Amino acid sequence: MDTVSLYNIQNIKHILNTHNLTPSKHFGQNYLISSRAIDAICAAADIQKEDCVFEVGPGLGVLTFALLPRAKNVVSFEIEKKLQPYWDQKESTCNTLSVIWGNALKTVPEHIPKKETYKVVANLPYQITSQILRLFLEAEHPPEKMVVMVQKEVADRICAVPGNMSLLSVAVQYLGTPKIITKVPRTAFWPEPKVDSAVLAITHIEKKDVKERDVFFRIVKAGFSSKRKQLWHNLVNGLHIAPEQVKECLQEVTGNTKIRAQELSIAQWKQLAVCLGK
Missing domain, CATH: 1.10.8.100 (rRNA adenine dimethylase, C-terminal domain)
Structure with missing residues (x-):
């Protein structure tokens, strides 16, 4: 299965049916079907051959399979255990892919490298966006860069200027430099969510005392x-x-x-x- 085939809704439905799955609102499962959005994420992340990439919420892998040829290795954190046979098969044919199972808020901390630089590149589950951002930005060893898909409203709040600041915008801007790379319409997903999204990059991430x-x-x-x-x-x-x-x-x-x-x-x-x- 390659990235291109995962832009096709019928292919997505077939995979989900095979694994007895329907898109879960609880896990925020809206599958990205836009090559433009994937290209924008990869370009902003500027993945190099020596890069270790962390991904939260790979789903069926539309972003994962775009990252793998570019990176040294990809570590993906997935909560939907029904997809384990699907990902076991992918891992068996790709030694640069590791899938970690469970709630990312609990599993990510024990896998963050102590010294090796890494990037976070992900189409984030929207229910845990703020927690995931905080987890990585406040880590003992924070990432070199984060490029993530988030709700447009959240991206706008994070990138706010004085006059419209919030606890979220102050927190992120204190720890790094956020920038909206591109807006992504709701039509770029299946099932179509109720809100638009945006690709957000956070650079110059600074470890604080x-x-x-x-x-x-x-x-x-x-x-x-x-x-x-x-x-x-x-x-x-x-x-x-x-x-x-x-x-x-x-x-x-x-x-x-x-x-x-x-x-x-x-x-x-x-x-x-x-x-x-x-």
Whole structure:
């Protein structure tokens, strides 16, 4: 089975029927049938012959089989055990493919390399997008790059600018540099989902000091605890710091004591964390 044949809905249906499967909403099984999207993902990932690639949610392998000729090896994490005979057969004929079975949120951490560089390239199951991003970005040894398919709305939130920032956008932009590569319409999938998607690349992923990262996120989470309130109020309540100290730091960092959490840039959040940590 090659990538091209997996763009064909009838072929997909045949494979699923063979393994007594129907697309599962619970596992977010919408099969990508667009060669344009696959090409965009591979181009953005810039896979080299020495690259180790991690993939979460391979499904029937439309992306996997496009990655294998390009990479040194591909490690795919799949939860749908009914597909094990299908993937066992693929693994038996390809020594650069490893399929790890189970919930990726539990199985990925024990397989992340301690020293070897790797990339994450995946059409992510949408229900666990945020958790998977956090798992890799906060790993002891984070990936060199991530190129993932996510819901367009999520990609837009991650790439937001000051004025529209959220806890998600601050978290991702603190740890790396996200960029939307291309939009992918819902018609590029079967069954067709209710939302459009986007290919998101995260580069310049930076390993943070754990203590520094924890302090930063404690402050950011407090800051976003109530979107309707001004930032100083959230920080006072969430961090149990005197209002005078918080307002002094906000004035120093932003020049505005009445600013709201969504209006700060990543640089300002970093400065605020330092100021409040004094």
